[in-house]
Amino acid sequence: xxxxxxxxxxxxxxxxxxxxxxxxxxxxxxxxxxxxxxxxxxxxxxxxxxxxxxxxxxxxxxxxxxxxxxxxxxxxxxxxxxxxxxxxxxxxxxxxxxxxxxxxxxxxxxxxxxxxxxxxxxxxxxxxxxxxxxxxxxxxxxxxxxxxxxxxxxxxxxxxxxxxxxxxxxxxxxxxxxxxxxxxxxxxxxxxxxxxxxxxxxxxxxxxxxxxxxxxxxxxxxxxxxxxxxxxxxxxxxxxxxxxxxxxxxxxxxxxxxxxxxxxxxxxxxxxxxxxxxxxxxxxxxxxxxxxxxxxxxxxxx
Numbered sequence: 001x002x003x004x005x006x007x008x009x010x011x012x013x014x015x016x017x018x019x020x021x022x023x024x025x026x027x028x029x030x031x032x033x034x035x036x037x038x039x040x041x042x043x044x045x046x047x048x049x050x051x052x053x054x055x056x057x058x059x060x061x062x063x064x065x066x067x068x069x070x071x072x073x074x075x076x077x078x079x080x081x082x083x084x085x086x087x088x089x090x091x092x093x094x095x096x097x098x099x100x101x102x103x104x105x106x107x108x109x110x111x112x113x114x115x116x117x118x119x120x121x122x123x124x125x126x127x128x129x130x131x132x133x134x135x136x137x138x139x140x141x142x143x144x145x146x147x148x149x150x151x152x153x154x155x156x157x158x159x160x161x162x163x164x165x166x167x168x169x170x171x172x173x174x175x176x177x178x179x180x181x182x183x184x185x186x187x188x189x190x191x192x193x194x195x196x197x198x199x200x201x202x203x204x205x206x207x208x209x210x211x212x213x214x215x216x217x218x219x220x221x222x223x224x225x226x227x228x229x230x231x232x233x234x235x236x237x238x239x240x241x242x243x244x245x246x247x248x249x250x251x252x253x254x255x256x257x258x259x260x261x262x263x264x265x266x267x268x269x270x271x272x273x274x275x276x277x278x279x280x281x282x283x284x285x286x287x288x289x290x291x292x293x294x295x296x297x298x299x300x301x302x
Contacts (some may be wrong), residue, residue, distance in 0.1 A: 022046050022047070022048055022049070023047055023048060023049040023050075023051075023084070023085060023178075023179060023211040024045070024046065024047040024070060024083070024084050024179065024211065024213070025045075025046050025082075025083045026043060026044055026045040026046070026069075026070075026081070026082050026083075027044055027080065027081055027082075027083075028042050028043075028044065028077070028081065029042070029043040029044070029069070029076055029077065029081055029082065030042065030043075030076070030077065031043075031065070031069065031074065031076050038235070039062050039065055039235045040062060040065075040066070040235045041235065043066075043235065043236070043237060044237065045066075045230060045237055045240060046240075047211060047213065047228065047230075048211075048228075049209055049211055050205055050206075050209045050210070050211060050227075051205070051211055051212075051227045051228045052201070052202065052205055052211075052212045052214065052225060052226050052227045052228070053211075053212065053213045053214070053226065053227070053228040053229065053230055054214055054215075054216065054219075054222060054226045054228070054229045054230070054243075055067070055213055055214065055215040055216075055230050055232065056215075056216075056229060056230070056231050056232070056259050056262075057231060057232040057233060057263075058233070058263050058266060061232045061233055061234055061235070062232050062234070062235045063183070063215040063232055064105065064106075064183055064215065066232065067103065067105060067181045067182075067183050067213065067215055068103075068105075069082055069089070070082060070084060070089055070181055070213065071089070071096075071101065071103035071181050072084075072089040072090045072092075072093075072095065072096060072101070073103075074090070075090045075091075076090070079091050084101055084179055085100060085101070085178055085179060089101070099175030099176065099177055100177060100178040100179065101177070101178070101179045101181075102172055102173070102175070102177040102179070102180045102181065103172075103180075103181045103183075104168070104169060104172040104173075104180070104181070104182050104183070104185045105181070105182065105183025105184065105185060105215075106183060123155060123156070123157050124155070124156055125152060125153055125154060125155060125156070126150055126151065126152050126153070126154040126156070126159075126167045127152035127153065129156070129167055129171060130145065130150070130152070130167065130170055130171055130174070133171055133174050133175075135175070136174040136175060137174075137176075140174065140176075141170075141174055144170045144173055144174065144200075145170060147196055147197070147200055148166040148167075148169060148170050148193060148196075148197070149166070149193065150163075150166050150167060150170060154167070161188045162188040162189055162190065162193075164188075165185065165188040165189060166189070166193065168185075169185060169197065173200075176208070177204075177210060178209075178210055178211065179210070179211045179212075179213075180201070180204075180210060180211070180212045180213070181212075181213050182212065182213070182214040182215065182216075183215045184215060184216055184217070186198075186216065186218065187216075187217075187218065194218075195221065198221070198222075198225050202225055213230075214226070219254070219255045219256040219259060220256070222255055223243070223249070223254060223255045226243050226255075227242065227243055227244075228240070228241065228242055228243060229241065229243055229246065231259075231262055233262075233266055238262070239262075243255075246258070248261065
């Protein structure tokens with residue numbers, strides 16, 4: 001009995017250590033957009049604190065959706081399905097309100113009526129945008145402005161996509177984060193700005209123990225930057241391991257060639273069946289019951 005208790009105690013201790021070291025935990029995630037086949041089915045992922053995890057996969061594999069789920073933008077299952085910093089990603093709104101969980105992705109846009117999403121191009125300065133963020137450290141703000149080479153006199157309706165992206169990134173990083181989710185935010189940056197930003201983010205992880213999940217298709221220089229890699233294919237997690245333990249990388253020239261081989265070897269999987277497909281309904285019209293409405297019964301009199 002004592003031995004059994006000791007074994008049980010060790011197992012509980014190990015599980016607690018794993019939970020404490022995990023920053024992001026996804027357990028048995030099921031997710032589908034309305035009327036679509038399930039994108040994720042029994043999806044599991046664990047990312048440890050302080051890691052810089054690359055999220056890779058082909059277009060449409062589910063990377064952006066996964067990042068939005070981690071950011072609490074979609075409600076999935078119960079409170080324990082997606083946990084960030086040991087809190088429910090969707091239900092515990094203080095994660096985002098406190099700045100501990102930050103998300104940067106997509107184009108910087110606003111919704112205008114029937115025009116839909118359009119780029120943010122109002123006639124206001126970069127200074128107005130950046131200094132309008134409350135509760136920020138002036139030293140950190142100045143460091144980010146210099147790092148991203150931002151001219152505070154830039155007018156948002158006259159700058160390039162890359163310059164607008166710099167302002168967006170600066171505003172997103174003003175608060176100290178514990179978890180940062182990045183979705184292709186460096187695609188508009190030039191080489192120097194991208195490398196400087198990656199070096200800054202590496203310091204955030206090394207010095208403050210922050211955790212970063214970065215979805216990208218640009219792999220230049222990431223062999224030494226990233227600590228982990230998670231490879232998603234059609235909503236399935238194919239690989240999730242330390243970059244230093246990745247066997248393919250030991251025999252390859254760079255990370256790009258490894259990811260290329262993964263994507264080229266992908267085969268088309270069977271389309272996932274819709275679980276509980278919604279019943280097809282036809283929109284009714286006030287004329288549906290009209291005696292003058294054409295029908296197969298009236299065809300007899302034609």
